[in-house]
Amino acid sequence: MTTESNENKTAEEIAAEEIIAQAEEQVEEKLDAAAESISEEQQKINELELALAAAQATVADQKDSVIRAKAEVDNVRRRSAQDVEKARKFALEKFAGDLLPVVDNLERAIASFDREDEAQKAMLEGVELTLQSFLSTLEKFEVKAIDPQDQPFNPELHQAMSMQEVEGVPANTVIAVMQKGYELNGRLIRPAMVMVSKASSVDTTA
Structure with missing residues (x-):
């Protein structure tokens, strides 16, 4: 029965089925490509987030370094002023x-x-x-x-x-x-x- 039904299909019906199959295949290919693209985008986002976190950590370290350096400069300036004052007083x-x-x-x-x-x-x-x-x-x-x-x-x-x-x-x-x-x-x-x-x-x- 099936063979007979396939044989009884017109050329138009067979062409339509082939077109539908090709369309379904193209849709699947596009879906796969879209999924792959989404995965790549997510990977880029993850990489950017890691780079941002590293940059923020570097900025925080540099800020601490600047604060420590400023404190050290202030201490040196204060000690120098005290030494100058002592030298002036007791020269x-x-x-x-x-x-x-x-x-x-x-x-x-x-x-x-x-x-x-x-x-x-x-x-x-x-x-x-x-x-x-x-x-x-x-x-x-x-x-x-x-x-x-x-x-x-x-x-x-x-x-x-x-x-x-x-x-x-x-x-x-x-x-x-x-x-x-x-x-x-x-x-x-x-x-x-x-x-x-x-x-x-x-x-x-x-």
Whole structure:
């Protein structure tokens, strides 16, 4: 029956079937091509997404590097400014230290004068003016004397040369300044040499 039916088909019917088959084949080919194209596009999208993620990571790393570099530059600039400031403040430290013995000698000379002797009066005034000039110059450059007479003993600023018990004076009080100390811009360049009071001894014998 089938063979007969195929034989009974007209040439037009057979041509139509062939056209339909060819059309179906072309549709399938186009569908396959479209699927392949979609797959390639998706692959490109995936590659672009990976490249974007890598670029964003690189930008983030570079941003961190720039921030760290800026912080380091700021630190170097701050340290340099501090070093310059310290150098400016303490450049005169050695020079000032060399001048202090001159001041000491002038003070000792003044102390040795007899103020009641009229013959020494002019010389005394000259030495006092010289000393005052020295001290004014030192103060101009922030060199200041440390004279702790009757003040509590401070081991950071004072050097105890001896201790002595003094009635009515609290222990660890400076009772005599043998040599003044000096500081430059708040930094000690020479401690004051002092005598310090000590606590009263208690006789525990019966």
